[in-house]
Amino acid sequence: MKGIDFGTVIAISIHDMKNSLGMAMNTLESLRDPETGECHCDEETLARLQYEAHRVHDSLVQMLALYRNQQGLYTPQFRPVLVIELLEDYWASSKPLMDHSGVTMTIDCDEDLEWVLDRDLVTAVLENVVTNTVRYSRGHIRLSATARDGELSLQVEDDGPGFPDHMLGMRSTEDQAGLDRRAGRTGLGLYFCAMIAELHAAPDGTHGSVRLSNDGGPGGGRFVLRLPALPPSS
Amino acid sequence: MSTAAPSSRAGSAGRALSRLAVLVVDDFSNMRATLREMLLTSGFEDIDLARDGVDALEKLERRRYDIVLCDYNLGDGPDGQQVLDRAREQGWVGPATVFVMVTAENSNEMVMGALEAGPDAYLSKPFNRELLVVRLQRALRRREPLRQLDGYWRHGDRARARAEAERMLEAGEGRAPDLQRLRSDLALAEGELAVAAEAARAVTGDTTPPWAQVRLGEVAEREGDLAAAEEAYRAAIAATPYYMPAHDRLAGVLEQTGREREALDVLAAAVERSPKSLARQRALGRLALALGEYDRAARAWRRAMALAKQMQVPDPGDLAHQLEALIARGATREARTRLQILENEYRGHPEVTWWVVLTRLRLLAAGVAIDRTGLLAELDAALATGAPPENLREPLADLLDQAGEGAHAGALHGGGTANTAPQDTGDE
Structure with missing residues (x-):
């Protein structure tokens, strides 16, 4: 960052x-x-x-x-986590919010999928993205996770109008354009998600990433957080 | 790939839920009441409550539960993981039992301990009723199909349990990876190594679960191919460093192939990662003693002693080994003081006299002034009630020889003094 x-x-x-x-x-x-x-x-x-x-x-x-x-005060704690539990926890905590907005969520994830990550950080990303997605979706959010080629991919898709063009593509903390006062909450939120992705860094230098697109399964936006395979913190 | 649509599923299985027996374990009465209320509202009716680990184990021994909802922190006595370990070991929790661990904190110790023989699911406090139901239903969907198999398994009928697993695999019922694991466990217990390995290979794909890698190692080990076993354990550790059984197995192979020092390093690192395994602390203590690493040995045996007490399976051997390490490094005064703890705290344990006699002989050998006559009288009195446990005979005989009391050594092998050996509580 x-x-x-x-x-x-x-x-x-x-x-x-x-x-x-x-x-x-x-x-x-x-x-x-x-x-x-x-x-x-x-x-x-x-x-x-x-x-x-x-x-x-x-x-x-x-x-x-x-x-x-x-301030250099945060050391991520990478621990093996059962991914479906992470998604379910998030579903349960945001259910009142979704009920209020008439939004339903489906979760799609292998029950055995385990990944080494910082649970608090990734939960913060989900909170950030989903609170926002609930606002824009027309009634359906899909939360999914898959692991392929040594990479975990967490996706939040909706059936809303999608993201504005200038937000599409790979997001990184280098995109200073995304962070002035006019960027507002959404810009800051994306910066925050990119930071968390980048904090998930493997010893070989590969790190996580965030990408936005408008080809979400239900027809709207798609937010993807990719995380590399990491050794657990000792 | 499985799809869960939690928002639409909650409560859909209400009919069946009322018939399931649930055990709630928590040391706080208001938490027990809250959980019970959540379960009642969700359609469960048959709910028992346990206030700590000991109470939970008593209830698990007496009754067959479909669901156990257990807090990890249970005050004094066994914690949630120790309850699960013991219940599995005793067969009170079978293949169809759902075990959910409730956690307050995400401490490393807890997560690591849990991964060795994990519960079906975790729930971090605070959680709401909906999350509880989603977790339970996901676990139930997975465990329910195993009820038939569970019945055979419970009666120790491994052959029929395995046949049922194979039938289900054939018919496409249940989850194949779970069935293969059960099948592999059952085959290994029967000594059917080829089947155990075949089942482990069946789940090998893009991502091989660590149990399967370790299983292939175990099979190789039993077939005498220690090099292949070592390779399998190392591969499992490389892929899943937090899967602790692979570390324990690797240490075992290293020791068998004469690399005790390396084995010690592996165990020491494993204990750092996951300090709550009694068997691992004992293995480390034993190896450290053999290699003359007395400080490390004393520490491991001290931890073993505390763990065994916490789990309600105290063994005087833990403290006696700790004293052996203290004596070996010259701390005889401390050893002597602690010998009283050995006598007092393990009073009534069938092996305690033997360990006390053994420790006194060690002190004597180390040059400490010990009442020799009293010691020999104690030994004779003990011999009059039976022979010492198998694993103590040799060290006792050696020490008696050293003390110039070889005449007593002959009686140790049960030479007419006894025909009932004290119950061996196991040193594993």
């Missing part, structure tokens, strides 16, 4: 979190009946609050990881 301007990271993150908290505050306000002072909360309101809380949480996780990495 080269010369990231942490001021930009903070600006984008604060902007986004401020929006989320603003939404949450408005929603909370609406819970109380101004006449009687009674509180009533329906499921949809709850889901909206959950969604905003998710976003703030994701932003903070992301900001902390970017900061630690820049």
Whole structure:
């Protein structure tokens, strides 16, 4: 990761979190009946609050990881992980959000597939991508994982309109174009995903990568995180 | 390739769930209550609760469960992995049992220990009911087809269990890799090496599971081809460095081929990676003693002692070996103090007297002032109740010779004093 301007990271993150908290505050306000002072909360309101809380949480996780990495404080912990459990964990934690948006998710992954990776980092990537995908999909997200030629490929596909042209292709932390204030949350999110991919580096120098395309199985965008085979951390 | 559509599956098997026997193991009562509630809401009805590892093992011994939901951290006593290991070893958890490990932290020790004989699934706290159900259903889909086979297996009918696995493979029922593994295990236990190897080869492809590589090594080892065995174990380690049985096996082959020093290095590294295996700590302690690495030996035996106690299978041999290492490196004062622990803490264990006598003889040989008459009286009293365990006879005889008490050595081999050898609790 080269010369990231942490001021930009903070600006984008604060902007986004401020929006989320603003939404949450408005929603909370609406819970109380101004006449009687009674509180009533329906499921949809709850889901909206959950969604905003998710976003703030994701932003903070992301900001902390970017900061630690820049300060050289983060050492990835590469451990063997049963990939389907990683995907299922993510499915379960984001289910309220998907239910709220009327989105369903299918998981496609060999039950025995095991891969050495940093579970927290990869989960952060999934959170980042899926929170975003839920927003744009028309109702269906496909989460899948395959291993081929010594490489794990994690894919998030949807049936939405796809990514804008300027975001397509291989994403790397070298793409400084992707990270100015106008890039906003999405730009920062992609930068973050690319950083995590690159942190998964093998002793021979090969490292993970992130690619965006618009040939997703269900007809929309496709996000692919590729990770090389790594020795576990001792 | 399998497809899971968790959002649509949850609860679909509700009818069957009510009939499955579930054991929940957690040391916190509110966690037990929460898990029970989650299970009840999901359609399970037959739920037993256990409050720690000992309680869990008692329940597993008494009753056949379809699902075990077990916390990894269980306070004092056996942890979740030790419960699983022991239950597998005793056959209380069979091929059709679903075992799910609930974890709080992602500590290295836990993950490594778990991979040696892993559970069907892990669940990290906190988790919601939906995730619990998805995990259970995925494991059940995999284990359910093995119920018939499980029945034969439970009754020790390995031939029929294997025939059933072969029938299922033929008919395309169940998951082929799981069936091949069972088939290979069963064949190996029967000494059918060719079948064991053939089943392991059947799952060899782009990615060979580590058990299959190790199995091919085991077969080669039994056939006497130690070079091929070594190669297989090394290949398994290269492909899957965290699969610990390959390390243990490799150390065994190295020792058999006279490379004890290398074997020691392999075991020492394996213990670093995965310190909670009792058998591995003992193997390391034994080898370190033989090679004169007394500090390392004392440490390994101390850890073995703690693990055995935690798992409720205390063995005075662990402490006695530790004392042997201490005496060998000249720490006789410490050894003498700790000898009292040996006498007191293992009181009632059928072998304890022999280990105490052996340790006193070692102290005597090391020049420590020991009450010789008292020691010999103790030995005679022990001989009056039976012969010493097989593995202690030679060291006892040697030490008695050294002490100039060779006359007593003759009685050790059960020369008329006894015909019932104390129960051998195993040194593996």
